[in-house]
Amino acid sequence: MTGALLKIEGLTKAYPGVVANDGVGFEVAPGEVHALLGENGAGKSTLVKMIYGLVKPDAGAMTFEGAPYAPAEPRAARAAGVAMVFQHFSLFEALTVAENVALGMENPPPMRALAARIREISNAYGLPLDPARIVGDLSAGERQRVEIIRCLLQDPKLLIMDEPTSVLTPQEVEILFRTLRKLAAEGTAILYISHKLEEIRSLCDGATILRGGKVVGSCLPREKSARELAEMMVGGEFAATTRAQRKHGATILEVANLSLAPMSQFGPALKAVTFSLSAGEVLGIGGVAGNGQEELLATLSGERPSGIGTVSLHGQDISDLGPNDRRRLGLLAAPEERLGHAAVPNLSLTENAILTGTVRRPLTRNGFLNIGAAKRFAEEIILGFDVRTPGPQVAARALSGGNLQKFVIGREVLQAPEVLVVNQPTWGVDAAAAAAIRQSLLDLAAKGAAVIVISQDLDELMEISDRFCALNEGRLSAPRRTEGLSMEEIGLMLGGAHGMQEVAAR
Amino acid sequence: MITLVKRPTPSRGWAFATPVLAVIATMIAGGALFAALGKDPIAAIKVIFWDPLLGPNAAYFRGQLLVKAGPLILIASGLAVGFRAGIWNIGAEGQYIMGALAGASVALAAYPAESHLLFPAMVIAGALGGWLWGMIPAVLKVFFGTSEILVSLMLVYVAQNFLAYAAFGPLKNPEGFGFPGSRNLQQYASAHNPELIAGTGMHWGVVAAFLAVIAIYVLMQRHILGFRIRVAGEAPRAARFAGVLPARLVMFCLGLSGALAGLAGLFEVAGPNGQITDSFNAGYGFTAIIVAFLGRLNALGILLAGLLMALTYIGGDMAQLMLGLPTAAIQVFQGMLLFFLLGFDLLTHYRFRLGRARA
Numbered sequence: 001m002t003g004a005l006l007k008i009e010g011l012t013k014a015y016p017g018v019v020a021n022d023g024v025g026f027e028v029a030p031g032e033v034h035a036l037l038g039e040n041g042a043g044k045s046t047l048v049k050m051i052y053g054l055v056k057p058d059a060g061a062m063t064f065e066g067a068p069y070a071p072a073e074p075r076a077a078r079a080a081g082v083a084m085v086f087q088h089f090s091l092f093e094a095l096t097v098a099e100n101v102a103l104g105m106e107n108p109p110p111m112r113a114l115a116a117r118i119r120e121i122s123n124a125y126g127l128p129l130d131p132a133r134i135v136g137d138l139s140a141g142e143r144q145r146v147e148i149i150r151c152l153l154q155d156p157k158l159l160i161m162d163e164p165t166s167v168l169t170p171q172e173v174e175i176l177f178r179t180l181r182k183l184a185a186e187g188t189a190i191l192y193i194s195h196k197l198e199e200i201r202s203l204c205d206g207a208t209i210l211r212g213g214k215v216v217g218s219c220l221p222r223e224k225s226a227r228e229l230a231e232m233m234v235g236g237e238f239a240a241t242t243r244a245q246r247k248h249g250a251t252i253l254e255v256a257n258l259s260l261a262p263m264s265q266f267g268p269a270l271k272a273v274t275f276s277l278s279a280g281e282v283l284g285i286g287g288v289a290g291n292g293q294e295e296l297l298a299t300l301s302g303e304r305p306s307g308i309g310t311v312s313l314h315g316q317d318i319s320d321l322g323p324n325d326r327r328r329l330g331l332l333a334a335p336e337e338r339l340g341h342a343a344v345p346n347l348s349l350t351e352n353a354i355l356t357g358t359v360r361r362p363l364t365r366n367g368f369l370n371i372g373a374a375k376r377f378a379e380e381i382i383l384g385f386d387v388r389t390p391g392p393q394v395a396a397r398a399l400s401g402g403n404l405q406k407f408v409i410g411r412e413v414l415q416a417p418e419v420l421v422v423n424q425p426t427w428g429v430d431a432a433a434a435a436a437i438r439q440s441l442l443d444l445a446a447k448g449a450a451v452i453v454i455s456q457d458l459d460e461l462m463e464i465s466d467r468f469c470a471l472n473e474g475r476l477s478a479p480r481r482t483e484g485l486s487m488e489e490i491g492l493m494l495g496g497a498h499g500m501q502e503v504a505a506r
Numbered sequence: 507m508i509t510l511v512k513r514p515t516p517s518r519g520w521a522f523a524t525p526v527l528a529v530i531a532t533m534i535a536g537g538a539l540f541a542a543l544g545k546d547p548i549a550a551i552k553v554i555f556w557d558p559l560l561g562p563n564a565a566y567f568r569g570q571l572l573v574k575a576g577p578l579i580l581i582a583s584g585l586a587v588g589f590r591a592g593i594w595n596i597g598a599e600g601q602y603i604m605g606a607l608a609g610a611s612v613a614l615a616a617y618p619a620e621s622h623l624l625f626p627a628m629v630i631a632g633a634l635g636g637w638l639w640g641m642i643p644a645v646l647k648v649f650f651g652t653s654e655i656l657v658s659l660m661l662v663y664v665a666q667n668f669l670a671y672a673a674f675g676p677l678k679n680p681e682g683f684g685f686p687g688s689r690n691l692q693q694y695a696s697a698h699n700p701e702l703i704a705g706t707g708m709h710w711g712v713v714a715a716f717l718a719v720i721a722i723y724v725l726m727q728r729h730i731l732g733f734r735i736r737v738a739g740e741a742p743r744a745a746r747f748a749g750v751l752p753a754r755l756v757m758f759c760l761g762l763s764g765a766l767a768g769l770a771g772l773f774e775v776a777g778p779n780g781q782i783t784d785s786f787n788a789g790y791g792f793t794a795i796i797v798a799f800l801g802r803l804n805a806l807g808i809l810l811a812g813l814l815m816a817l818t819y820i821g822g823d824m825a826q827l828m829l830g831l832p833t834a835a836i837q838v839f840q841g842m843l844l845f846f847l848l849g850f851d852l853l854t855h856y857r858f859r860l861g862r863a864r865a
Contacts, residue, residue: 323746323749333747337743340741340743340744342744342747347737355747367729367730369728
């Protein structure tokens with residue numbers, strides 16, 4: 001095909017023990033929105049890092065605008081006209097928007113001129129942004145705008161976006177898509193990385209599907225159903241979770257008027273969070289991470305004390321109890337951060353089983369560790385939750401994200417909790433493992449436990465929760481029954497577009 | 507080009523091999539240093555490492571080995587517990603002094619009464635003295651957020667002034683003809699910490715050191731408290747999630763290492779040293795930090811590291827005496843040991859990989 005902006009042939013990159021990319025090839029035309037679709041670990045990130053000059057390929061060739069292209073570093077990629085918006089923002093919270101943009105430029109113009117440019121570009125693309133605002137005060141969607149504006153100032157020919165919608169509300173996603181379509185109409189090619197199928201179907205003109213480092217197919221996403229795309233991505237049919245009819249029992253957990261001061265200057269606070277939870281119920285708490293999710297988990301698990309009378313279990317006030325006392329009463333938790341919070345990276349799985357398991361399992365005798373019992377508990381988790389690992393002696397950090405997450409969830413589920421609180425249970429986990437984790441949470445609820453699932457993944461919450469509420473800027477919306485709730489309504493519960501205006505974008 | 511690649515799991519083999527490698531590298535670099543000073547490097551290394559064990563006068567030096575290693579091991583095993591938890595007690599030297607002062611004060615207050623209860627009372631006083639001195643940085647850290655590193659280190663100098671005051675003032679020997687320093691406890695039967703088996707250097711402090719090694723090993727490997735200490739050092743957030751209260755851990759670790767350092771001071775003043783003088787402390791508290799790391803913060807490792815360190819002390823003294831090496835050269839030599847150990851430590855967590863040169 002002639003006229004391709006970026007052409008990739010036979011790109012290969014191997015890391016010790018894993019071939020991240022194996023002979024990958026595809027083309028992107030000017031003005032095309034091209035999706036890179038694949039599960040976590042399929043090699044999407046490595047591929048775009050090679051295009052952006054962050055990683056050097058072992059073999060293969062790239063052509064950009066008809067000329068050989070082999071960027072040695074991101075600076076060379078930017079000079080050629082390639083820009084990238086990363087999944088994790090690299091912004092300084094204490095600086096203004098304009099200062100942050102200037103820091104990323106080779107020769108920043110005077111601040112006043114730069115501010116004017118930012119205002120001009122951001123309005124032109126329907127992403128209004130005040131250059132004088134402090135980044136720490138911005139919402140996730142607005143921070144992403146800063147990153148996008150930073151790229152647009154370079155006038156790129158190819159814009160790479162890595163999972164851009166994972167931190168956005170449905171309304172914010174709509175605004176972003178309008179901007180991307182406008183850019184594409186002006187001839188900018190966009191390489192769009194995602195595993196969200198509906199988004200890709202609505203936005204992209206072409207798609208390349210990666211699995212295990214290889215291209216397994218390409219298609220016109222509009223002509224395929226989400227299910228077909230998913231099966232191409234996963235490589236086979238995958239089991240949908242089954243949910244048994246559950247009877248909700250008596251109220252177990254009550255949280256009343258729970259407020260918490262922020263831990264840092266830009267950290268979120270909790271503001272009068274109130275809800276209750278019945279036996280056998282799954283409560284989904286949606287919202288972009290960083291709006292108080294971690295803080296809510298910490299106050300429920302007992303890591304952070306909260307005011308008297310704010311958290312009660314079975315009618316007993318447990319606000320001043322620590323994590324182990326709460327475990328004794330049946331309230332268990334699995335934090336979001338697997339390495340360093342839910343598990344200790346350098347300790348073995350046996351030792352990580354001891355981490356939270358001593359209260360409800362006989363893993364100690366008079367304070368002395370019963371290593372044999374701990375090992376058996378770890379093996380039970382490994383077996384029951386299909387954790388792929390040579391054995392319980394392996395260090396936690398040697399496990400892949402999905403396997404470690406299965407271990408962490410399994411550790412808590414097998415302790416037969418009465419209430420289980422999980423934060424982002426399937427974040428960075430492959431589809432098969434995510435389905436297994438969701439099923440285990442549903443099974444737990446079917447046995448009569450109450451489950452709180454805090455997640456950014458709205459599809460996940462719709463799939464497993466009985467009631468849904470949103471945590472936004474530390475405020476929890478009133479829970480509503482999930483059945484019959486539309487995406488539009490959910491988006492509004494999540495704070496809509498966070499008051500971001502959209503002008504000149506139509 | 508050579509690149510470093512992080513190992514998925516720390517290598518057990520290298521964890522054991524690095525101390526040996528570090529000793530060998532120290533011998534080579536130290537030999538070069540001695541050669542640059544105009545001494546025969548082979549002879550110097552032989553005097554330091556070989557003669558104290560198997561040389562002509564080894565019988566005398568072998569006894570000295572335990573005398574020197576005992577306090578190092580006792581202090582280091584306490585320090586290692588805190589270091590594993592990320593609690594940095596740098597002031598063991600001060601706790602050592604205060605333990606000695608407290609124990610000696612009990613003995614001198616009872617003088618000249620003889621009783622079987624006196625020595626146990628001194629042991630308790632010694633541990634308490636060190637414990638109290640360790641609790642100062644602990645309490646300040648817990649309630650005011652001060653750095654235990656700075657506070658414990660500064661308290662060493664406070665303790666040294668206490669020591670000088672005691673030696674010239676309240677604890678001064680009234681029959682000492684005006685010389686500074688207390689009565690010699692070696693001549694006070696009830697208070698004396700004698701050599702238990704003649705010629706071995708074995709005294710109660712060495713026994714305590716061995717017991718401490720065993721107790722710390724069991725604590726760290728088999729007890730839930732040791733487990734929590736390890737978790738706290740590896741991942742503080744995970745420790746809080748597991749129900750560890752950081753304040754209690756700080757109190758426990760500084761208290762324990764203080765008490766063990768105090769014990770070491772007491773056994774030293776009642777035994778090999780004999781009296782409180784203003785130059786009573788010989789740097790055991792600081793050297794024990796090296797011993798703790800040389801022993802990989804592991805009880806059994808500390809046992810071996812303490813013996814090795816004692817050897818370089820004795821051998822270093824001999825090298826000064828016999829070859830005229832300057833004191834500074836010996837200290838550099840001991841410093842090299844820690845330097846190389848930390849350097850080779852890289853191999854436990856990383857491995858080298860030969861890769862293609864990158865543009």
